[in-house]
Amino acid sequence: MRTLLLFFLLSANFLSAQNADYRFTISDSKKLRSELETAIGKDMSLRDFTIGDITADKKPDIIAIGSPEDKEQHRKIYLFVCESGKKFTLAAVNSTLIECEVCGGMGVGDPYQRTVINKSYFSFELLYGACTKDFFTITFRYDKERKWWFLHKDVTESYNCQEADSGEITVKTEINKKEEYGVTRFENY
Template sequence: MNKLLILGSLLILISCGNKTNDKNVEQTKDTLISKISDKEQSTSSTIDTIEIRKHETFNENIDSIPEVLEPFIPKNYSAINISSGDANLDGLTDKILVLRKNTEETTSNHAEDKPDKRPLLLLLGQPDNSYKLIYRNDNAVYCIDCGGVFGDPFTGTTIKNGYFSIEHGIAGGQHWEQVVTFKYDRSKKNWFLYKDHYVSYKLNESDDPDAEALVLDVDNMETSKEFGIISFEKFNIYNEDGN
């Protein structure tokens, strides 16, 4: 099998709902070509390349964790994202932690197609400057494999004025972004899915040399009118209806 055919096959392997990150696209291509060249004499070269590349992450462990947050990180887990803001409109600073298993880059569950889940912890700030865990949701952040061959699709979280958002996206064989936002309900003292905004792009077929490389393909905004009332603790990004 020649290099181009192997590379082409790899670029169409997209998992977890076909849903990467622009800054690593060229590095990704170079890595794939290098690995294929090293193993092209082996009959298992394609499999070996997929196994190694499939678990590459663009989210590194955060080495410096505030001491007050350390008790919330379970053994054998690390934080890959921390965001701050007022999530429940009480004037105190709250936190979101996104965790991953320390083994997620090396553990392979391909046979069962069950990649490690990434817990998202919502921590509310207390008057004594401590934090209280309100919710943990293991189905709110896509897994390391969910961007397919283009890698880890998780890009971050934000908290602001009673809202918080979870952000994903890839830029490679496919180009898409998804921002899922939750809103705090004072009367119910809980957060509910507010909107799910998905945007994808495609290559521009225009022959104009000044044309943009990509053009909008899909711009889909869903609200509670489409998905109903979904609380954060019940939200599941792996399900099409979010529940």
């Protein structure tokens, strides 16, 4: 019974934090960085942020990447949706998509490369490996009917540096689309 009560309390805290409202100053990147650092909490440092319309409502939304103090833990991705003016809501959090800062392999280190927003799509680019490298682009799309973000596709490009000695590098590309995953919500990827 005690475990069940603890579960409900933790779930309620997560849900209330996830729907919290924030005020961000988009026009001043230095001030915005400070505001985002406060919003993601003292146990995280802001690794990166990207501004763009991820809900197809012509308002600037924010995707923030937080890094924990322990460099061997996964990063968190925060989706802040603009409600109006400077008012934003934390709509979703993903704690598994971007691995730790040292998980990219000997040649890479930090696998996180960048976040790209294009209309109601957003992608995370990740690089892993030493000589054999894998470059992942994981893309989500906003579904207006369901009012949420779902996996659209993921692309893996692989190559081996030893091929450079022969003068020709072959890049193998594998594209997986949402039909192959079923329906995967952003926070569950």
